[in-house]
Amino acid sequence: MPLASRHARVSLILLLMYGISGPAEAEVIARKSISYFDIKGDTADALDAALNAHGPIAMGSSSHHPGATKIRFGGNATYEERNGRCRIANVKVTVDTEVILPRWRDRRRASRQLSVIWDTLSADIRRHEDRHVEIARQHARRMEQAILALPPARNCDILQNMANEATTRETELHDRDQARFDRIEALNFQTRMQRLLTYRTRRYGE
Numbered sequence: 001m002p003l004a005s006r007h008a009r010v011s012l013i014l015l016l017m018y019g020i021s022g023p024a025e026a027e028v029i030a031r032k033s034i035s036y037f038d039i040k041g042d043t044a045d046a047l048d049a050a051l052n053a054h055g056p057i058a059m060g061s062s063s064h065h066p067g068a069t070k071i072r073f074g075g076n077a078t079y080e081e082r083n084g085r086c087r088i089a090n091v092k093v094t095v096d097t098e099v100i101l102p103r104w105r106d107r108r109r110a111s112r113q114l115s116v117i118w119d120t121l122s123a124d125i126r127r128h129e130d131r132h133v134e135i136a137r138q139h140a141r142r143m144e145q146a147i148l149a150l151p152p153a154r155n156c157d158i159l160q161n162m163a164n165e166a167t168t169r170e171t172e173l174h175d176r177d178q179a180r181f182d183r184i185e186a187l188n189f190q191t192r193m194q195r196l197l198t199y200r201t202r203r204y205g206e
Helices: 044-054 112-148 156-204
Strands: 015-018 025-039 068-082 085-104
Touching: 025 044, 025 112, 044 085, 044 112, 068 112, 068 156, 085 112, 085 156, 112 156
Parallel strands: 015 068, 025 085
Antiparallel strands: 068 085
């Protein structure tokens, strides 16, 4: 059962508002939801086929995956004009993630050995997707800090462009980190699964 999960392409919305405020403030809001797709089968081959047929299709991919994480960045920045200069007053970055996981419906009819295999695989899928969520949250914090650290500009239009450039750079870095994580996971999948299966088999006396 190959693990080839992919995150969805990021969509970034930066709402820009003008106002007067005190010292610059920043906030990152992270929200996570989980949804499931059902699969059936009472053999390893049947489960593999079900994952390949019914798993989510991530943006930028044409094949089904055993799990996926959809990621969306958003937020707003408030600008303050003082003494002929414009500076960042407040920044709020949001990151919404939806983790999509498989749910096996035929467990009662399956052997204990297949149950161990499934528990091992499903736990690895969840761990993999949770790491995608954490990478997204790390970059949301970095995005917030990058915008907050922007120096004052001659006017707010210039500063707005600088903020947009900062978000674009961080979004690109985020995409590269997510892709790098997927490549490493794919290379290590067989070795990792064999190690985990051996551990679970010994633990449950299979």
